[in-house]
Amino acid sequence: MELLDASLLGWSRAQFALTAMYHWLFVPLTLGLGVIMSIMETLYYRTGNEEWKKATKFWMTLFGVNFAIGVATGIILEFEFGTNWSNYSWFVGDIFGAPLAIEGIMAFFMEATFISIMFFGWNKVGKGFHLASTWLTVIGATLSALWILVANAWMQYPVGMEFNPDMSRNEMIDFWSILFSPVAMNKFSHTVLSGWVQGALFVIGISGWFLIKKRNIQFSLKSMKVGAVFGLIAIVLLIYTGDGSAFHVSQKQPMKLAAMEGLYKGKEKANIIAVGMLNGDKKAYNDSIDPFIFKIDVPIPGLLSFLGYRDINAFVPGIQDIIDGGYMVKDASGNGKPALSFVEKQTSGMKAKDALAGYQQAMAVKDTATAEVHKAVLKDNYSNFGYAYLEKPEDLIPNVPMVFYSFHIMVGLGMFFLLLFAVVLFFVYKKKIENMKWLNWVAVWSIPLGYVAGQVGWIVAEVGRQPWAIQDVLPVQAAVSDISSGSVIITFSLFAVLFTALLVAELRIMFKQIKKGPEAEH
Numbered sequence: 339m340e341l342l343d344a345s346l347l348g349w350s351r352a353q354f355a356l357t358a359m360y361h362w363l364f365v366p367l368t369l370g371l372g373v374i375m376s377i378m379e380t381l382y383y384r385t386g387n388e389e390w391k392k393a394t395k396f397w398m399t400l401f402g403v404n405f406a407i408g409v410a411t412g413i414i415l416e417f418e419f420g421t422n423w424s425n426y427s428w429f430v431g432d433i434f435g436a437p438l439a440i441e442g443i444m445a446f447f448m449e450a451t452f453i454s455i456m457f458f459g460w461n462k463v464g465k466g467f468h469l470a471s472t473w474l475t476v477i478g479a480t481l482s483a484l485w486i487l488v489a490n491a492w493m494q495y496p497v498g499m500e501f502n503p504d505m506s507r508n509e510m511i512d513f514w515s516i517l518f519s520p521v522a523m524n525k526f527s528h529t530v531l532s533g534w535v536q537g538a539l540f541v542i543g544i545s546g547w548f549l550i551k552k553r554n555i556q557f558s559l560k561s562m563k564v565g566a567v568f569g570l571i572a573i574v575l576l577i578y579t580g581d582g583s584a585f586h587v588s589q590k591q592p593m594k595l596a597a598m599e600g601l602y603k604g605k606e607k608a609n610i611i612a613v614g615m616l617n618g619d620k621k622a623y624n625d626s627i628d629p630f631i632f633k634i635d636v637p638i639p640g641l642l643s644f645l646g647y648r649d650i651n652a653f654v655p656g657i658q659d660i661i662d663g664g665y666m667v668k669d670a671s672g673n674g675k676p677a678l679s680f681v682e683k684q685t686s687g688m689k690a691k692d693a694l695a696g697y698q699q700a701m702a703v704k705d706t707a708t709a710e711v712h713k714a715v716l717k718d719n720y721s722n723f724g725y726a727y728l729e730k731p732e733d734l735i736p737n738v739p740m741v742f743y744s745f746h747i748m749v750g751l752g753m754f755f756l757l758l759f760a761v762v763l764f765f766v767y768k769k770k771i772e773n774m775k776w777l778n779w780v781a782v783w784s785i786p787l788g789y790v791a792g793q794v795g796w797i798v799a800e801v802g803r804q805p806w807a808i809q810d811v812l813p814v815q816a817a818v819s820d821i822s823s824g825s826v827i828i829t830f831s832l833f834a835v836l837f838t839a840l841l842v843a844e845l846r847i848m849f850k851q852i853k854k855g856p857e858a859e860h
Contacts, residue, residue: 370537
């Protein structure tokens with residue numbers, strides 16, 4: 339690729355990453371805080387206790403501020419598929435666009451219908467109808483996440499499609515296999531649960547701040563109890579779905595798993611690294627330099643093999659193995675076969691690419707017999723189509739340090755959150771949390787850690803998938819729009835200023851509302 343193309347690709351990726359990362363600052367709190375405030379309103383509905391109503395209205399106000407800005411950044415994110423990634427949109431728009439359209443039609447309309455009743459209907463509709471509106475608003479937000487995550491999961495594991503050589507694009511043939519793909523269901527569960535954890539961290543952190551300030555004690559104790567119970571349940575389920583994520587990654591994206599563990603040479607009975615520092619001197623995937631300066635394994639032999647293949651003795655391929663091929667994998671029927679090397683996949687991809695060109699040329703002169711021959715070759719090799727656009731084996735390797743450290747930060751923070759929720763809940767029930775200033779400060783400072791965990795989780799998912807826009811089918815350099823890099827730089831700069839301004843505005847509004855306290859909502 340020419341330098342200009344490399345610049346265009348880099349800036350287009352940077353702009354999409356900027357928008358996605360800002361968007362994900364708002365979505366998790368919407369998902370988690372929405373459920374918590376709905377639980378509190380349910381308690382108010384059942385008990386008639388006005389303290390629960392006051393708590394609901396306080397958290398609802400913070401939910402509303404966060405929700406509004408999250409919607410704004412999400413709309414911009416979807417538009418970027420057409421502006422910056424038009425080749426991607428053409429190639430798979432029939433498939434990728436379907437869940438996004440459903441989100442707009444169903445989820446957005448559902449949220450828009452009930453959110454106004456939730457905020458302004460306290461004294462205008464019955465308690466039951468208002469409670470239903472609150473829950474339906476939250477369900478609508480969660481359904482929005484469902485359809486977006488189905489689309490993202492399809493990029494990680496493309497199913498339910500068939501390539502149309504006449505149009506040079508993929509078409510959906512099985513909507514339900516896309517929706518109920520095991521990768522999609524696991525990604526949806528894992529991502530929504532991470533939002534629940536963020537909401538719980540937010541609630542116990544703000545409640546802890548009130549306890550430190552000796553303000554709104556009863557409100558804080560009630561909120562902290564709900565937040566800690568909800569958070570503990572969410573983090574346990576999150577860890578469970580994280581196990582499912584590791585399994586699906588090992589089966590569908592082995593290069594991502596290798597990067598997550600810094601594994602260059604595969605091994606049987608592979609261990610998981612608890613803590614490690616990568617060796618910056620390792621430049622080539624197949625050199626003899628140790629990839630680690632130091633590392634400490636989790637003291638459970640074969641844990642990575644078990645998590646990835648449900649067998650502690652299983653072979654886990656490393657980066658070099660995936661490039662060189664030859665290790666045994668299971669085909670669609672469950673039989674073992676040697677994995678193809680990069681060169682073999684590249685050759686197969688070139689056959690598919692040449693067959694597509696041959697098919698279209700034959701059809702142009704109405705030579706249907708020759709066209710059918712090319713079409714058969716294309717079908718046999720299409721699973722490696724994207725490799726035709728890669729130049730060298732190193733193109734397959736994502737940014738290993740970024741993926742490795744992000745993954746281990748995410749896992750480490752997950753273990754910390756599990757401990758935090760358990761400790762907070764213990765002292766809440768012991769009725770000692772009110773006087774434990776140090777623990778309340780830990781809760782306060784854990785709020786940003788939740789955002790860190792969410793961001794690094796997405797880095798693992800998206801950077802670990804590189805160089806693919808669609809796994810094995812379309813690399814990012816073939817997906818980008820044919821526009822000037824200068825225009826992308828301008829919009830990147832504008833978005834950076836706009837999103838930062840929105841974030842600062844949100845934080846100022848939320849800090850002001852928090853300082854006022856729940857008495858302002860009574």
